[in-house]
Amino acid sequence: MLNSLISDTDSPRRLSERIATCDVIAEREIWMRYAPGLRFLVRRQTGDDELAQDVVQETFQIALMQLREGRLENPDALSGFLRGIALKVMLRMRRAAGKEKPVGDGSLNEHDVADERQSPFARTLQNERRLLVRRVIEELPVARDRQMLWRYYVTEDDKDVICKQLELSVDHFDRVLHRARSRFAVLLSDLRTASADIIDES
Amino acid sequence: MKHTTMTRPEWPDDELIRKYLNGAVTPDEEARVELRLLDDPDFLGHMERELALRDGLAALSEPLAEPHRGATLMRVMPRRTSRRWQWAAAATFVLAIGLLAALATLKRSIDERNALAMRIAQLDMPVANVPIVPVSIMRGVSVATELPRSLTVLRVYLPETTTVVDPGKYRLTIIQDGSKQPAFDISDLVAMDDGSLSMTLNAGKLLPGRYVLIVNDQPPTGKAEVMRAVLSVL
Numbered sequence: 001m002l003n004s005l006i007s008d009t010d011s012p013r014r015l016s017e018r019i020a021t022c023d024v025i026a027e028r029e030i031w032m033r034y035a036p037g038l039r040f041l042v043r044r045q046t047g048d049d050e051l052a053q054d055v056v057q058e059t060f061q062i063a064l065m066q067l068r069e070g071r072l073e074n075p076d077a078l079s080g081f082l083r084g085i086a087l088k089v090m091l092r093m094r095r096a097a098g099k100e101k102p103v104g105d106g107s108l109n110e111h112d113v114a115d116e117r118q119s120p121f122a123r124t125l126q127n128e129r130r131l132l133v134r135r136v137i138e139e140l141p142v143a144r145d146r147q148m149l150w151r152y153y154v155t156e157d158d159k160d161v162i163c164k165q166l167e168l169s170v171d172h173f174d175r176v177l178h179r180a181r182s183r184f185a186v187l188l189s190d191l192r193t194a195s196a197d198i199i200d201e202s
Numbered sequence: 203m204k205h206t207t208m209t210r211p212e213w214p215d216d217e218l219i220r221k222y223l224n225g226a227v228t229p230d231e232e233a234r235v236e237l238r239l240l241d242d243p244d245f246l247g248h249m250e251r252e253l254a255l256r257d258g259l260a261a262l263s264e265p266l267a268e269p270h271r272g273a274t275l276m277r278v279m280p281r282r283t284s285r286r287w288q289w290a291a292a293a294t295f296v297l298a299i300g301l302l303a304a305l306a307t308l309k310r311s312i313d314e315r316n317a318l319a320m321r322i323a324q325l326d327m328p329v330a331n332v333p334i335v336p337v338s339i340m341r342g343v344s345v346a347t348e349l350p351r352s353l354t355v356l357r358v359y360l361p362e363t364t365t366v367v368d369p370g371k372y373r374l375t376i377i378q379d380g381s382k383q384p385a386f387d388i389s390d391l392v393a394m395d396d397g398s399l400s401m402t403l404n405a406g407k408l409l410p411g412r413y414v415l416i417v418n419d420q421p422p423t424g425k426a427e428v429m430r431a432v433l434s435v436l
Contacts, residue, residue, distance in 0.1 A: 037240040040250065044223070079240035083233075126257070133258025138392065141402050153256040156224060159217075184255055 012078035019067040038086050059086040132187040136180055145176045349405045349435050356403040371420045379412040408435045
């Protein structure tokens with residue numbers, strides 16, 4: 001019910017003004033609008049889902065308090081304001097948890113660290129996504145296209161180098177990349193729909 | 203049958219996105235990307251898919267929780283992120299030690315990369331280096347479906363009575379009228395969600411005439427004929 005009351009059209013300035021008047025719908029709206037992006041950027045930097053959740057929660061507690069007090073000088077820069085708080089909170093939490101690693105520490109594999117910090121739900125989700133990626137790869141009938149994707153995403157070769165070494169035109173490269181991305185988007189969307197159906201049924 | 207079409211999203215900052223995901227951006231670039239992540243839900247969705255695609259590809263070597271169509275798992279090169287620069291620094295150091303040693307290292311690196319590229323190419327799908335552009339969509343009908351000679355990809359829709367969610371594989375054979383040898387024979391095809399089988403087929407290499415297309419269900423689900431259709435190559 002609440003969702004139906006949420007408007008996406010309010011500008012950051014208007015949203016900030018509404019929060020300053022203790023509008024609870026606006027508080028819900030700012031969460032819906034900005035929390036996914038904040039979670040993504042914290043998760044990317046830490047590889048830790050639970051930490052990302054905690055950081056986002058605390059970020060909004062601080063932000064809402066400051067917005068209610070009208071302490072945001074430039075309400076148009078709401079996203080920068082939220083990001084700034086999130087980065088500070090993340091740094092503090094990581095320090096507190098003793099998880100701050102020195103730059104260049106190669107003692108642990110990045111994947112291993114990320115996997116260890118994931119919740120069972122996140123691991124399941126990641127497994128499903130990996131299956132979808134495999135499916136996308138298997139559906140590419142041309143070996144060279146699979147090589148292309150691999151080198152683009154995993155070995156991080158430059159596009160020009162890949163095109164030259166695999167004798168691909170830039171158009172072909174873009175086409176294969178677009179097709180893989182589109183197919184993956186469809187599969188992900190189907191997965192989300194199926195998950196939602198299961199949740200609805202249960 | 204479900205058909206999904208998507209408009210192509212334009213992401214002019216493709217390289218920046220890649221740098222961001224690889225942890226190779228400057229603080230200014232990082233801020234630019236992250237502010238857009240907060241302000242643009244479509245951009246966020248794109249980034250999430252890109253990250254999932256990259257991680258999914260990198261993890262193809264890792265064991266999965268559930269088996270998937272017997273595909274071969276391969277050990278692949280570990281993902282490189284910001285440590286890429288460390289490797290570059292290491293390579294520079296090696297160069298300083300001696301040109302010969304550096305050349306040997308470089309050659310080994312290239313060999314490893316080529317070997318890696320070959321291994322990813324060995325997934326159990328048919329291989330044909332034909333550019334994919336035109337697509338012919340054909341349904342199981344009795345009238346002959348004309349194949350243009352420029353056709354390079356054939357998409358065959360299985361009859362709706364076929365259980366397309368069946369994880370089994372299919373074999374597709376195309377035989378010219380009056381001939382006993384198949385002009386085209388391909389196995390291990392997996393049906394897509396919309397009930398179609400896709401394959402590369404260079405129609406320009408087929409002789410003009412009428413052909414019969416047969417799709418069979420492969421073991422272990424059985425050898426039943428799933429569909430039969432008539433093709434015509436002019």
